[in-house]
Amino acid sequence: SQKIEQNSEALNIQEGKTATLTCNYTNYSPAYLQWYRQDPGRGPVFLLLIRENEKEKRKERLKVTFDTTLKQSLFHITASQPADSATYLCALEGNTPLVFGKGTRLSVIA
Amino acid sequence: DTGVSQNPRHKITKRGQNVTFRCDPISEHNRLYWYRQTLGQGPEFLTYFQNEAQLEKSRLLSDRFSAERPKGSFSTLEIQRTEQGDSAMYLCASSTGTGREYFGPGTRLTVT
Numbered sequence: 585s586q587k588i589e590q591n592s593e594a595l596n597i598q599e600g601k602t603a604t605l606t607c608n609y610t611n612y613s614p615a616y617l618q619w620y621r622q623d624p625g626r627g628p629v630f631l632l633l634i635r636e637n638e639k640e641k642r643k644e645r646l647k648v649t650f651d652t653t654l655k656q657s658l659f660h661i662t663a664s665q666p667a668d669s670a671t672y673l674c675a676l677e678g679n680t681p682l683v684f685g686k687g688t689r690l691s692v693i694a
Numbered sequence: 695d696t697g698v699s700q701n702p703r704h705k706i707t708k709r710g711q712n713v714t715f716r717c718d719p720i721s722e723h724n725r726l727y728w729y730r731q732t733l734g735q736g737p738e739f740l741t742y743f744q745n746e747a748q749l750e751k752s753r754l755l756s757d758r759f760s761a762e763r764p765k766g767s768f769s770t771l772e773i774q775r776t777e778q779g780d781s782a783m784y785l786c787a788s789s790t791g792t793g794r795e796y797f798g799p800g801t802r803l804t805v806t
Contacts, residue, residue, distance in 0.1 A: 593734070616793065627698075627785050627797030628737065673736050677792060681727060681750065684736030 586612045588685040590674060596691045597664055605659040605688045607674035612683075614676035617650050617657050622671045622687065631672075632659075664692045698798035700786050706804045707776055714772045715801045719788030726769050727795060728761055729785040730754065737785055743769060776805045 591606035607617070615636055620628035634641045634650040634657070641648050647660040661668050671687040699718045707713050719726045724745050729737035740759070741751045745766035755761075758776075763769040773780055783802050787795040 588736075618794070620797075625800075625802075627787075627800050629797070630794045633793055675736075681739045681742050682737075682795065683739065684729075686734065686736050 586610070586683060588612075588674065588676060588683060590672075590685040590688045592688055593686070594689045594691065596693060599664060599666060599692055599694045601664055603661040603664050603668070603690055603692070605672050605674075605690070607657040607659070607685055609655050609676055612655075612676055612678065613652075614678045616677045617648075618675045618677065618682070619646075619648055619657075619659050620673045620675060620684075622673060628673055661690075664690075666692045666694050668692050698786055698788055698796050700784075700798040700801050702801060703799060704802045704804075706806065708806055709778060710775055712772065712774045713776060713803065714770055715784055715786075715803075717769045717771070717786030717788075717798060719768070719786070720796055723788035723790055723796070724766065725789045725791060726763055727787040727789075728769070728771050729787065731783045731785055731800070732781075740771075773803075776803075778805045781805045 587610045589608045597603050618633045619631045622628045632648045634648050645662045649658045669692050671689045673687045675682040675684045701716045727742040728740040731737045740755050741761050743763040758774045761771045783800045785800045787797045789795045
């Protein structure tokens with residue numbers, strides 16, 4: 585069956601460091617992979633989309649990589665700030681609507 | 695505000711009652727999605743509409759759940775004979791097609 589795993593439930597890092605979040609999937613061939621941010625009690629907010637034929641995409645302090653051979657995406661936040669503290673969700677899209685991982689709760693400590 | 699809106703934001707109901715939620719998508723978006731999210735989990739797909747046509751329903755959507763999107767505008771999600779296991783955040787999202795989805799703030803349902 586299709587499975588999406590985000591490497592950890594929670595990740596704590598020091599302000600100014602780079603946060604790296606991992607999304608692995610099995611039994612799936614997504615056309616797109618997306619990353620969303622979700623704050624407590626609110627709906628997810630879109631951050632980045634990367635297509636299967638793209639290796640890397642950047643937006644300001646965010647970088648996403650997509651390796652369809654490893655079936656893995658890495659999400660990086662450089663120069664992290666306490667305001668980056670949130671849950672980050674990866675989501676896959678192929679022939680079906682979005683399938684989300686459980687998310688990783690990131691805490692950036694000042 | 696031109697984002698996705700959902701009403702009510704919170705709903706407390708007793709087991710066995712019926713509840714209905716409303717979602718108003720971004721006006722030019724032809725796709726509308728419903729998801730359910732429980733604590734510590736990612737959103738789980740329930741159903742989606744392309745204009746007024748309901749194109750796909752998840753196996754999670756039991757026969758107590760029904761969704762409509764009359765005239766391809768707003769959508770309603772009704773849960774009949776609510777159970778405690780229905781307690782969750784119900785999220786609505788809209789889009790112009792595949793790719794980025796715009797989520798509403800959600801409706802938090804508590805079944806007592």
